[in-house]
Structures are given as C-alpha cells and as structure tokens.
Amino acid sequence: MPTVTKAVIPAAGWGTRFLPFSKSVPKEMLPLVDRPAIQYIVEEAVAAGIDDVLAVVSPHKKAIEDHFDRSKELEAVLEAGGKDDELAEIRALADLVELHSVRQGEALGLGHAVGMARRHVGDNAFAVLLGDDMMHPDSPLLRDMIRATETTGRSTIALMRVPKQDISLYGSAAVEPIEGEESLVTVTGLVEKPPADEAPSDLAVIGRYVFTPDIFDHIERTPPGRGGEIQLTDAMASLADDAGVNGIVFETGRYDVGNKTDYVRAVLELALERDDLRDDVLAVVTDIARREGLLSGGDSA
Numbered sequence: 001m002p003t004v005t006k007a008v009i010p011a012a013g014w015g016t017r018f019l020p021f022s023k024s025v026p027k028e029m030l031p032l033v034d035r036p037a038i039q040y041i042v043e044e045a046v047a048a049g050i051d052d053v054l055a056v057v058s059p060h061k062k063a064i065e066d067h068f069d070r071s072k073e074l075e076a077v078l079e080a081g082g083k084d085d086e087l088a089e090i091r092a093l094a095d096l097v098e099l100h101s102v103r104q105g106e107a108l109g110l111g112h113a114v115g116m117a118r119r120h121v122g123d124n125a126f127a128v129l130l131g132d133d134m135m136h137p138d139s140p141l142l143r144d145m146i147r148a149t150e151t152t153g154r155s156t157i158a159l160m161r162v163p164k165q166d167i168s169l170y171g172s173a174a175v176e177p178i179e180g181e182e183s184l185v186t187v188t189g190l191v192e193k194p195p196a197d198e199a200p201s202d203l204a205v206i207g208r209y210v211f212t213p214d215i216f217d218h219i220e221r222t223p224p225g226r227g228g229e230i231q232l233t234d235a236m237a238s239l240a241d242d243a244g245v246n247g248i249v250f251e252t253g254r255y256d257v258g259n260k261t262d263y264v265r266a267v268l269e270l271a272l273e274r275d276d277l278r279d280d281v282l283a284v285v286t287d288i289a290r291r292e293g294l295l296s297g298g299d300s301a
C-alpha cells in the first residue's frame with residue numbers, strides 16, 4: 001500500500017480574480033495577517049506528513065521560491081538587531097520543507113500543471129493542494145485523505161456540499177456510499193463546472209487530492225476540455241472509471257481565498273485566533289458593526 005510524502009502545489013495561474021494585486025505579486029503570496037497563503041498550504045502539507053513539495057510555477061512566481069529559501073542577508077540583519085524571535089521564525093520557515101519547483105511554460109490547464117510533476121513524483125502516491133482553497137490549521141482533512149489512500153490503495157478527493165447554484169464554479173461529483181463508512185464515498189462520475197441543472201450532485205470538488213501515480217497516464221490521455229484546457233477533473237473521471245476513486249465528504253474548515261469576501265473572512269478569523277491580535281481586532285470589528293447599526297450601543301465613529 002502506498003505512503004504519501006510528496007505534494008504538488010500548482011501555482012502558475014495569473015489569479016485574475018485578484019487583479020490588480022496579482023499583476024506583479026503571485027496570488028499565492030496574498031497575506032493572511034502576516035503569512036502568505038502558500039505558507040499555510042505548505043504547513044498543512046507538512047502537518048499531514050509531507051516532507052517534499054513541488055510547486056508548479058510560471059516565470060513570474062519567483063517570490064514563492066524566495067519565501068521558502070534561506071535569506072542570509074535578512075538573518076544577519078535580525079541577528080545584529082537582537083530580534084531573536086523573528087530570526088527563529090525565518091530560519092524555521094526555510095527548514096519547513098524541501099521545496100522544489102518546475103515551470104509550466106504554457107498555461108494549458110490544471111490537469112497539465114499536475115502532469116508536469118510526473119518526473120518528480122515518480123511511482124509514488126502524492127497529494128495535490130490548490131492555493132485558492134485554504135484549510136484551517138486544525139482541519140484533519142488532508143491527513144484523513146492520505147490515510148484513506150494508504151489503506152484503500154485508491155486516489156481520494158475532497159468533496160463539500162455547496163448551494164446548487166454555486167456548483168457551476170466547481171468540479172461536481174456523483175457518488176455512492178461505502179458500507180460502514182461515514183464520510184468516505186465511491187466517486188462514480190465527475191463533471192467540470194457543469195450548469196447547475198446538469199450537475200450530477202451538489203458535491204463540489206475542493207482543492208485537495210491524493211493521487212495514486214496512475215493519474216499521470218490518465219492526464220496524458222485527457223484531451224482539452226472545458227475552456228480548451230486539460231482539466232484535472234476529466235483525468236479523474238477517467239481514473240474513476242478505470243481504477244476507482246474515493247471521495248471524503250467534509251463540512252468545515254475551508255476558506256476560498258480566491259474569493260474576496262472569503263479572503264477577508266479568513267484574515268479576520270485567523271487574526272481573532274491569535275493571542276497577540278485578538279483583543280484589538282475584536283475591538284475594530286465591534287466598532288464597525290456598531291457603526292453599521294448591527295449592534296446597539298450608539299455610533300462610536
């Protein structure tokens with residue numbers, strides 16, 4: 001049975017939903033308080049047992065590689081300034097994981113991006129984490145998915161119920177229950193971003209996948225699909241027909257940080273969980289709510 005120690009993070013997109021920010025800064029570097037989104041993603045992978053991450057990047061994504069690299073210059077400045085806590089944090093970041101990168105020269109789709117990892121991943125099961133989907137640090141999702149693949153030998157994808165009218169933003173899955181299992185299901189069909197009235201279900205594919213290496217053959221056989229792109233969902237549908245794919249249905253802990261409102265929610269919720277920020281941020285939020293007439297207690301502006 002496979003063990004999963006490698007992860008792939010596709011990070012080559014333009015992030016058009018976050019323009020103009022993403023014009024010159026990779027959207028994966030969007031700060032969630034004081035850490036870029038991709039740091040949370042890498043930390044999630046490490047917490048689930050991953051020790052080797054391959055980022056699939058485009059030429060304008062150097063900031064991502066720099067973020068996880070050593071910076072002797074910055075370390076020297078922090079050391080000279082006696083900033084020991086910051087120094088320890090910056091060093092730990094560089095030691096977090098073995099980060100590799102490969103360039104996706106052409107933007108041919110998510111399936112193509114994952115296919116770029118073939119040589120690095122080799123004949124191993126591996127995880128894929130999409131940067132737009134951020135999981136709360138306490139979420140057991142990825143760990144549960146890895147365990148599922150390690151015990152069943154099948155690829156495992158993450159599924160979440162969404163309002164039916166939103167399903168056209170996602171891959172949609174048809175599933176069947178597995179006897180004796182609560183959240184693990186068999187995937188019987190997958191469609192990328194179907195119109196709501198044609199979707200097989202309201203179960204959306206969320207950006208966490210654990211694949212067996214046979215996904216690569218299916219990606220290579222996948223013709224361009226929706227939007228003229230090589231869709232990962234189409235390759236997964238083919239894998240499901242061939243070798244079987246499981247899904248884990250989960251409910252909580254996900255932020256869609258590619259969506260502006262959910263991004264702001266992520267920043268606020270993460271800040272409220274930090275001892276150094278909670279009281280001040282709560283005061284700001286309370287003040288805004290009062291000003292907006294959502295709380296009694298008068299206009300404090």
Ligand code: G1P
Pocket residue numbers: 110130132133169170171172192193204205206207232233
């Ligand atoms: C991608 C996938 C889609 C999946 C989604 C999850 O779409 O193609 O199947 O449901 O991620 O976030 P994107 O959001 O990159 O357009």
